[in-house]
Amino acid sequence: MRVAMIGTGYVGLVSGACFADFGHHVTCVDKDAQKIERLERGEIPIFEPGLDDIVARNRAAGRLDFAVDLTQAVREADAVFIAVGTPSRRGDGHADLSYVYAAAREIAEAAEGYTVVVTKSTVPVGTGDEVERVIRETRPDADISVVSNPEFLREGAAIEDFKRPDRIVVGTDEPRAREVMTQLYRPLALNSLPLLFTGRRTSELIKYAGNAFLAVKITFINEIADLCEQVGANVQEVARGIGLDNRIGAKFLHAGPGYGGSCFPKDTLALTRTAQEAGTPLRIVETVVGVNDVRKLAMAKKVMNVLGGDVRGKTAAVLGLTFKPNTDDMRESPALSIIHALMDKGMKIRAYDPEGMEEAKKLLPAGVTYTSGAYEAAEGADCLVIVTEWDAFRALDFERLRKIMAQTVLVDLRNIYRPDEMQALGFTYESVGRGSDA
Ligand code: NAD
Known part of the structure; x- marks a missing residue:
């Protein structure tokens, strides 16, 4: 054809x-x-x-x-x-x-x-x-x-x-x-x-309902992660515990910095508008849109808190800029909001992404220093922030990092590493939804 x-x-x-x-x-x-x-x-x-x-x-x-x-x-x-x-x-x-x-x-x-x-x-x-x-x-x-x-x-x-x-x-x-x-x-x-x-209308709605459902699932586990942090539970184990139930399913239960990308943010928003106009507001999706927006700033606060609150003049090394690994797509990436918020508070940013830097340069403020690799980004930094879980960041050499960073602080927004291992390596470690029994 x-x-x-x-x-x-x-x-x-x-x-x-x-x-x-x-x-x-x-x-x-x-x-x-x-x-x-x-x-x-x-x-x-x-x-x-x-x-x-x-x-x-x-x-x-x-x-x-x-x-x-x-x-x-x-x-x-x-x-x-x-x-x-x-x-x-x-x-x-x-x-x-x-x-x-x-x-x-x-x-x-x-x-x-x-x-x-x-x-x-x-x-x-x-x-x-x-x-x-x-x-x-x-x-x-x-x-x-x-x-x-x-x-x-x-x-x-x-x-x-x-x-x-x-x-x-x-x-x-x-x-x-x-x-x-x-x-x-x-x-x-x-x-x-x-x-x-x-039917044609049904098909059009299937796409939005599917994306909205996935956005709900991500946002749900993100809120459970916040609760885990407060009550000393581990969100990864909660996710596994509920995900093994076939009615729930294990996918899209990874707590993190909030959903981004070229689809979920715009599609959830458009669906809420369609529903409002039809006189049947989708309250759950409306709430998810709001909760996800706020989350990105909460992630920036996590970085500030671990550094003691006053971050003016301090340096964050941001690893991963795209909204997920294996793409160069920067549209609505959580890294954008997080970096903006940190720079607003006077932080200096050194950033690295394997594929997204050309696009990132168009969207991030001047003043971000782009580097040629993870270790170059970490040089002199007070804090390493993993925003996107590219494979290249999954087995970092922490001995090497210890030597080149100003402070040994890691904020892992994708829960790639284990809190006990990081502690043993002498790093101050923050992740998402892993309370004291993590
Ligand atoms: P994109 O921005 O990457 O590509 C759109 C292309 O269309 C651009 O290259 C633009 O120049 C071109 N274009 C616009 N008007 C044109 C015209 N009149 N004639 C010829 N070319 C024209 O967008 P995308 O990410 O590929 O998304 C396209 C659609 O698919 C969107 O509705 C999106 O929601 C949907 N979608 C995207 C994904 C995804 O992962 N990106 C997944 C599922 C659905």
Whole structure:
């Protein structure tokens, strides 16, 4: 089949490359001419493990093209995916759908023959109706079905997630569209295709309900972690103790600095706005949004407290800037709020991240010192703060750190290390949710 992927970001490039790997012919389109130039030169504009190989392989096989203009790709396509960004709209927290509607208009102008327009971007319930209206208004004669097919991949494990998904949700009532979507995903059938067909609005809501549920789970364990600290319990053991119950499940029960990233913050907020407008506010999700916001500042306070409160002139070495390991994505990363808060109190920051520093430089205040590694960051620091659990930080040489740091203090916001081991090594150690029996 022929696929046009409109928007070549984290979702569009991975989905496009994976569809090409299935044997389809894919053109990835992006308005960002620089991005397309880089891709044509064989460069991958984002960091995602394994993506370079899969792009190179399918380019070489002639199944993957790139373009700035969508006209030809859309004209030839059986399915056109909209995978553009849907960031939070400034001011009200609604999803900004302007990129989606702009893409829909352009697609309508270029489409020829029966075309399935698939919304892969995360969009509020009812957006498919509006995409359809925009298309019909632009091209009343177009033979088009508008389908919802939300994406559930995780950055850092995106290819594996795309190729071995827990489920693929497709929202459409139209048999012709259903057939095209089945053909597109058929190569996954070897692993017994987990295709779930629903109505379009239901499909749109599944994506938000899924992300909101995961955000609730993370925030729940974070609050339990706070309680553990007060009452002398260990959150990792609580998480294990409840996670072994199949009704609860072990995933997303890692206490930490609060959720971030390009999806959970904006999607939870957008869902609360949708629900308020529908007259059925989602109080749990509203609370989660508020609790998570406050948490990042609480993490900065943890650092200040362990240093005795007055941190002016002191130095924190921050290890890990991205919102999670194995990505270069800095959007809404907890490190941003934590570093801002520490700098507001007069702290100096030395920072290192294996992949995120280019993006971080665009988002963090001038004055942060970026280093070439964890030990370079730690040089002369009063405190080491692990914000993101990259593998590179999991086996630090504490003897070496002891020699180069001004004070032997570690704030481990991902609970990578053990309190008893850190004590034995002579480090003052703070982590998350590990009270006195930790
Ligand atoms: P992104 O910002 O990385 O990429 C979006 C791309 O779309 C950009 O390169 C932009 O230049 C391009 N674009 C915008 N308007 C365009 C147009 N009219 N024509 C062509 N290109 C256009 O965004 P992303 O992280 O890939 O997210 C895309 C969507 O997928 C969002 O709705 C997001 O919520 C959703 N999603 C993201 C993830 C994730 O992990 N990043 C996971 C699941 C779902």
